[in-house]
Amino acid sequence: MSGHREFVLRTVEERGVKFIRLWFVDVLGLLKSVSIPVSELESALEEGVGLDGSSLEGASRLREHDVIAHPDPRTFQVLPWRPDSIVSRMFCDVRQPDGEPFGGDSRLVLRRVLEQAAALGYTMQVGCELEFFLFEALGSNGAEPATLDDGAYFDLTPQDVGSDFRRRTIEYLEQMGIPVKASHHEVAPSQHEIQLAHTDALSMADAVTTFRIAVKEAAHELGAYATFMPKPLEAHPGSGMHLHISLFEGDRNAFHAPDPEQPLSPAGRAFLAGVLAHVCELTAVTNQWINSYRRLATGFEAPGTVSWTRRGAAALVRVPSRRPGRASGTRFELRSPDPSCNPYLALALILAAGLRGIERGYELQAESLDDAAEGPRLPLDLREATDLFDGSELARETLGDRLCDVFVANKRRELEDERRTVTEFDRSRYLRLL
Amino acid sequence: MSDAWIYGEHGGELTSRLLAELGFSPHRVAANGALRPPEGDNRAPALAVVLASGLERPSCAELCARLAADDDLGEVPVLVALACGGLADGLGVAEGHELLVEPFSAEELQARIARARRTVNGIDHDDVVRVGSLEMNLATYQVAIDGRPVDFTYMEYELLKFLVTHPRRVFSREALLHRVWGYDYYGGARTVDVHVRRVRAKLGSEHASRIKTVRSVGYRWEGT
Numbered sequence: 001m002s003g004h005r006e007f008v009l010r011t012v013e014e015r016g017v018k019f020i021r022l023w024f025v026d027v028l029g030l031l032k033s034v035s036i037p038v039s040e041l042e043s044a045l046e047e048g049v050g051l052d053g054s055s056l057e058g059a060s061r062l063r064e065h066d067v068i069a070h071p072d073p074r075t076f077q078v079l080p081w082r083p084d085s086i087v088s089r090m091f092c093d094v095r096q097p098d099g100e101p102f103g104g105d106s107r108l109v110l111r112r113v114l115e116q117a118a119a120l121g122y123t124m125q126v127g128c129e130l131e132f133f134l135f136e137a138l139g140s141n142g143a144e145p146a147t148l149d150d151g152a153y154f155d156l157t158p159q160d161v162g163s164d165f166r167r168r169t170i171e172y173l174e175q176m177g178i179p180v181k182a183s184h185h186e187v188a189p190s191q192h193e194i195q196l197a198h199t200d201a202l203s204m205a206d207a208v209t210t211f212r213i214a215v216k217e218a219a220h221e222l223g224a225y226a227t228f229m230p231k232p233l234e235a236h237p238g239s240g241m242h243l244h245i246s247l248f249e250g251d252r253n254a255f256h257a258p259d260p261e262q263p264l265s266p267a268g269r270a271f272l273a274g275v276l277a278h279v280c281e282l283t284a285v286t287n288q289w290i291n292s293y294r295r296l297a298t299g300f301e302a303p304g305t306v307s308w309t310r311r312g313a314a315a316l317v318r319v320p321s322r323r324p325g326r327a328s329g330t331r332f333e334l335r336s337p338d339p340s341c342n343p344y345l346a347l348a349l350i351l352a353a354g355l356r357g358i359e360r361g362y363e364l365q366a367e368s369l370d371d372a373a374e375g376p377r378l379p380l381d382l383r384e385a386t387d388l389f390d391g392s393e394l395a396r397e398t399l400g401d402r403l404c405d406v407f408v409a410n411k412r413r414e415l416e417d418e419r420r421t422v423t424e425f426d427r428s429r430y431l432r433l434l
Numbered sequence: 435m436s437d438a439w440i441y442g443e444h445g446g447e448l449t450s451r452l453l454a455e456l457g458f459s460p461h462r463v464a465a466n467g468a469l470r471p472p473e474g475d476n477r478a479p480a481l482a483v484v485l486a487s488g489l490e491r492p493s494c495a496e497l498c499a500r501l502a503a504d505d506d507l508g509e510v511p512v513l514v515a516l517a518c519g520g521l522a523d524g525l526g527v528a529e530g531h532e533l534l535v536e537p538f539s540a541e542e543l544q545a546r547i548a549r550a551r552r553t554v555n556g557i558d559h560d561d562v563v564r565v566g567s568l569e570m571n572l573a574t575y576q577v578a579i580d581g582r583p584v585d586f587t588y589m590e591y592e593l594l595k596f597l598v599t600h601p602r603r604v605f606s607r608e609a610l611l612h613r614v615w616g617y618d619y620y621g622g623a624r625t626v627d628v629h630v631r632r633v634r635a636k637l638g639s640e641h642a643s644r645i646k647t648v649r650s651v652g653y654r655w656e657g658t
Contacts, residue, residue, distance in 0.1 A: 003588065003592075004588045007575050007588040007591065008588070010574055010575050011575055011576070011585075014574045014575070014576050015576070015583060015585070073588065074587065074588060074589065075587070076587060076588065077585060077587055078585040080585075123624065125624060174635040174636060175584075175585065175636060177586075177587055177590060177632040177635070177636065178632075179631045179632055179634075179635045180635075197628075197631060198628070199628045200624070200625065200628070203628070248624055250623065251607070251623045251624070
């Protein structure tokens with residue numbers, strides 16, 4: 001660890017870094033930051049930085065309590081935007097003042113599940129496809145935002161800000177050590193997709209968090225606004241975050257089946273069975289906003305039922321066909337999550353569900369052979385999802401009671417706020433009729 | 435702080451002191467035929483000094499041969515130091531990458547170390563490795579391409595440093611994991627691939643292809 005620390009101190013000095021941002025996320029995955037001047041860096045690395053732990057609890061704070069944010073020097077990185085003042089960041093682990101882990105820290109939750117997987121000899125690899133919209137700078141009201149192009153799936157749109165924007169974003173991401181596999185225009189106008197190359201689960205959760213701010217910064221520089229809101233336009237598809245998941249045992253892909261008739265190895269089938277068995281309980285986390293369910297409600301390839309397939313684009317899980325000689329590429333793609341989720345908690349729960357499938361020998365349900373899949377349906381709205389999550393023993397075991405309670409309190413409050421809101425829908429449907 | 439390992443007894447105290455003055459962290463290796471010092475994380479040092487005079491079992495030649503054959507220590511620059519008049523009996527004269535004869539000053543030691551590191555690792559006297567427009571400063575952890583800084587994380591930097599200072603040799607993923615990340619790292623050899631991809635992305639088109647993927651073996655740095 002001392003090598004890391006010396007590297008950070010030396011780089012800050014050599015590069016003339018002025019401020020260091022200490023990053024952490026709240027229970028909903030929203031990025032929080034404390035900025036410290038260089039003079040405080042050494043003591044921050046040594047002893048951490050004190051915070052009010054209720055800042056990790058979203059809108060439903062319990063009460064103020066002291067916690068310590070310990071910057072992880074392995075995540076030290078100079079931020080590529082705003083090059084005139086050099087700023088860097090480190091992700092933090094949040095602990096109690098006595099050094100014990102703080103139950104409200106999403107990053108520690110994911111670490112804990114990764115350690116459980118490691119004890120069984122597994123590491124989790126995750127690739128990620130993130131969709132989002134790029135709009136003209138937003139007005140102050142809640143009106144529908146203006147799109148920037150009429151592009152469509154894989155369109156090359158020469159005269160829009162979109163191409164400049166994607167290029168700049170990708171440069172930022174690569175400068176921050178987040179390799180991009182591909183990027184393209186998505187189905188809806190103003191919608192983009194960027195695919196991140198696979199990496200270990202903790203790095204991917206950090207990468208998604210970094211990605212969201214890098215995209216917003218790049219958009220801002222071009223006078224536009226980027227949003228990861230799951231369903232901003234009623235008439236067009238929403239934005240998903242497809243996760244490509246595999247487990248490795250050392251160098252070997254534990255999902256790979258030598259028999260070409262089998263989509264996945266026995267461990268892979270049991271893992272996928274675990275994810276499918278628990279996915280409804282976890283949906284409150286993978287799709288955590290009221291708006292998330294408007295994406296799932298309307299088709300456009302967003303999944304609605306619990307099913308898996310090797311063909312077709314609308315099932316909850318797709319197992320991509322294998323290319324010969326590419327055993328390491330065996331994986332499944334989970335298509336329900338959206339890019340506004342807390343990636344730490346989402347990956348922790350998916351991994352925990354899969355490991356439970358392996359440990360208890362779950363049987364994988366039959367493949368669904370058509371898109372209109374028969375199968376249990378995913379929760380229809382946030383209320384149903386929150387109730388299922390609240391009663392989930394797997395969620396309590398994985399996230400701990402404190403985090404579960406805070407999460408549920410946040411979601412109940414959001415639902416209550418919505419219940420009191422008179423919307424466009426109310427007026428257009430009832431004003432004249434009644 | 436770079437480690438320097440010292441083999442042999444004759445003049446050991448003085449050599450340790452001079453190496454410390456030059457900014458190395460010296461470790462004495464026990465005179466029982468061991469190749470590694472008892473303490474430390476066993477990662478390969480920046481430098482080995484063999485005090486040849488009085489070395490019998492193993493002899494200087496045997497020791498140097500074993501260092502060269504060791505999986506982890508094979509590319510460590512080796513300096514052989516002889517006692518005053520030691521040239522006459524010819525023992526150890528042909529071994530290692532550089533030769534020193536007592537009495538020597540800190541300046542001479544520094545110059546010999548610089549020559550050995552240049553020969554073995556391509557590191558210039560100012561602790562900088564230069565490959566085309568790429569400059570890697572090992573003293574300050576800074577990497578620049580065409581004079582513009584490129585920001586790496588610590589592990590990306592360590593991986594690049596290892597590859598750059600061990601040019602033309604193929605390393606398996608396991609070997610890289612072992613030598614760059616250390617013994618206690620649990621993350622699987624996929625970690626290496628992921629980091630190579632990140633380093634390539636940051637190096638940009640001119641230098642990314644210097645990290646060659648050797649199919650089903652590992653990776654190799656092509657410096658030229």
